[in-house]
Amino acid sequence: MKNTIAERIYDFLKDFPPFNSLERNHLMTLCEQVKVGYYEKGSYIFKTNEELHNSFYVVKDGAIGIFRDAILVDKCDEGDIFGLRALIRKSNYQLSARAIEESITYAISSNLLEDLITSNTNANKFLLASFATNTLRPYSNTSNGRLYSQEGEFQDNNGDFIHLQSVKKLKPPVICREDTPVDSAAKIMTDNRVGSIIIADNKKPIGIITDKDLRTKIATGIFPIDAKVKQIMSSPVICIPENTSVAEAQIVMLRDRITHLCITKDGTSHTELVGVLSEHDIVVSSTNNPSFLIKEVKRAQSAEKLLGIRIQVQGLMERYLKQHIPIFFVSKIVAAINEAICQRAIAISLEEMKNPLPTSFAWLALGSQGRREQMLLTDQDNALVFEDVPSAQYKKTKAYFLKLASLITKKLNTVGFEYCPAEMMASNPKWCLSLSEWKQQFNNWITHPDEDKIMLSTIFFDYERSYGNRHLVDDMSDSIFKSIDSYGIFLNFLALNAIKNPPPLSFFRQFLVEDDGEHKDRFDIKARAMMPLVDAARLLVISYNIKGHNNTILRFEKLIEEEPQNRDLYAACIDAFKILLRFRTLQGIKHNDSGRFIDLKSLNKSDRLKLKGCFGPIRDIQELIKVRFNLSQMM
C-alpha cells in the first residue's frame, strides 16, 4: 500500500547517519513504523529515572535539550538523535529530554532498528559513537564506542614511519609461459611498455626476463632469437609478500643485487603472483618521501626552489591524510620539513649578507610553527634574539640583524609563509632584540600583565629555536621561568585568558558561528576549539615548570605523567586536538585556505558529531583550570 507520509519521513531520514547507511527497503520499513510526536516548548519527552521508552528519537523540527538535573548538557536539532539509551535497555533514563523550542520528533522503534543494524556495521558504529558522546563517562577507556576510532586506528603502530608506507603493486604483472619464444616475449614487453616479464606457471612465478637479459644473452648472440624464454630466464625469482614496506623491499634488492621483485600472496613463489616491484618504482616513490624532500631542501639555492619543495610537501601531506596516517606523524613530518626550509632560508640569507656576523644570534619560530603544529601555509610568526653587545655597538648590531631578518622573512614569504599582518616578525624592530632586552620584555609581560601582554605572551611563550645559538634561547627560557616563579599571579592571568573562549554547546543554529564580517555564519575552528586546548596545555605545563615542550600533544602527554589521576581527561584532550588538527588541515586543503573558518552547512552529520565530541574535553579542561587557579574569584 502506498504510504505518502512514510515516504516523506524516509526523504528526511535518508540524509542523516546512521539511516543513510541502511538499505532503502530497510529504512522504508523503519519509516512506516515511526511515531510522530509534537512537543510544546518546555514539555518533556522523557525525564531522568523514567522507565525507558521502547523507541529512540530523531528531531524533525525544533530543538530538544538534554538535561542532567537542571544543567543543559546537549542540544539536539534537526536530524540529531537522542534517547539512545532505549537501545541498550539498561536501567532507566539517566538524563531528561525537554523541548527547548516547539519541536516535532520521530520516535523510532528500538527493536526494529536493532534488527536492521546488527548486520550493518556502519550504522552500528555511528550509533555507538553517538551514544559515547552522551554517556556519563565519555573518556573511559573501556567504552568501545569512542568517537576517536579513526585517530586511534594506527595508534599502536609507533614504529619507524617508513613502515607505514607499504609497497604498492603498481600495475598488473606482465606474464608469459615458459615455452614462449624470446621474440614473442620481447614483443609483449614492448607492447606493455615494461622492462621485465614474469614467466609464470599457473599464476605462480617461476622466472623473470629483464631488458638486461635480452641485452646480455640475445643481442650478444649467446642464445638465438628463437630460443624459448625458459632458456634465458633468471630463476628462481625473489618474492616478497604484499604489504612489505618500501624499506624492506629495498633491502632485499640490495642484498640479492637484483632490480625486480615479485609480489605474491604469501611472499613465496608457491602462491599467486600479484605484482612486480622494480627498483625504478622505488626511486619514483621515494622522490616523494620526507627524507628525500629534506635532502632537496638542503640542496636548494634559492627561495623559488624551496617553494617548489613546499608545494611537494603539500601533496605529500594530502596523500598521508587520505591514507589515514596518524595526524601526529604527519604534523611531525611537516614540521620537520618546514623547519628545514626555514633553516635553509636563513642559511641562504646569511650568504647574501656582505659583512660577517657581528655576534651570535638565534632565530625563533613562534605560534603554531613554534609548537610544530603548522600544517598548512599560514602567516609567519618569528623573532630574533642576539647576544648582548657593548652599547656602543648596539645600534650597528641591531641594524645588521634587522637587515638579515628582512632577507629571511622575504624568502619565507616567497616560499608561501605570508607576512604576518600584525608584524610579529623578526624584521620588526620590536621583535629583533638582544638577550637582555628579551629578558626585560618577558619580565615586563609577566609582572605587569594586561590583556595585550597576555596575548603576546601566549604567542611568544611557544617559541622554538629553528636556527642559531642554543645557549641564548636556554638562557631566555630560564629567565622566563624565574620571572613567573617570582610573580605567580601571572599564571592566574594566563588561566583567565585560557578560558575566555568557552566551547560551544553544540552546532546549534547560529549559536556559535561568527556574527559578522567576512566569515559570517562560519565556525571558527581555531579560536573556538583549537586555541582553548593549546592555551590550556601551555598554562598547565608552565605551572609545572616544564621546559622545552611546545607541542600541544606532547604537553598533554607530559601532563599525564605529572597527573596520572587526570589521565582520561588529558588523553581526551589529545584525541580532540588530533581530530581538530586533521579536520582543519583537510578543510584547508579542500578550500585552499587556512582551514580556520568552517561552513557548517558543508559538514555532514558525522563530521558535525565528531567535532561536537571535541567540545566535551575542552569544557572539562576549562573547568579544571577554573578550579585550580581559583578563577571564580577573579571573575
Place this chain on the structure above:
Amino acid sequence: MFARIFNKPRPDYWQKYIGHFKTKHKNEIAGRRFVVFDTETTGLDVSKDRILSIGAIAVMNDKIDVGDSLELYLKQELFKAGTVEIHGLLKGGNDVKIPEEEAIVSFLDFIKDSILVAHHVGFDVGMVNAGLTRMGLTKLRNKVLDTGVLYKKTGFCKNKENLYSLDYICDQFKLKKHDRHTASGDSYLTALVFLKIISLLNNSKKMKLNDLFFNSDRRGLL
C-alpha cells in the same frame, strides 16, 4: 422505503463496525485512539460529488502513529477536470484504485470506534456518509472533532467568528506544509495541528476528553 432499509440484512463488516461501539471508554485523552482523516473529492457538493482518495492516520497518547495509517484511492465514474489542479488525482493515474464500496469497508475497519478528527470535519464525514447511504447503510457513529473549531479555543485565535483554513492554521503554528492537497498529506498536517492544539489546551495535563467536545461559544446562549 424505511422498511426496505431496516429489513435489509446488514453486512458483516457493518456488524463488526457497530460492535466496536459496545466498548466503554474512560473520559481520558490518554489511551484513546483518534483517527485524523481527510478526503479529496471531485467537488464540494456532498450529494453530487464523489470521494477520490482518503487519507487517515491514528493519533494515540500524543503521538502520530505512521504505522497505523490508511491511504486509499478510489475508482470513480464522476470526474471533473476542474478539480484536478487542486488534488492532482487523474482519472487514470498511477495509483492503485479500488471501488468506492471497498474503500468505505476498509475505512470502517480502520476507524473502528475511534474519535474522528478532520479539518472542517462536517464535509469529510458528510462525504463518507453519502457513500454509506449509497451502500444502503446508515451514518457513521463515531464522535467527531473539528480542528477548525478546536483552533478557536486556543489563544492563537483572534476572531472566533471567522472560519480558518488548514493553510492559515499551519502558518500560524509555523508548520511546514508538505503534500498539501493529497488526502494523506492533509491528514498528516491535520494530525500535527491536532497535537499542537491538544498540547496548547492541555498544558495543565488535567483536561478530560469531554472538554474537547465542549463548545465554548455556547456560553453566550445561556
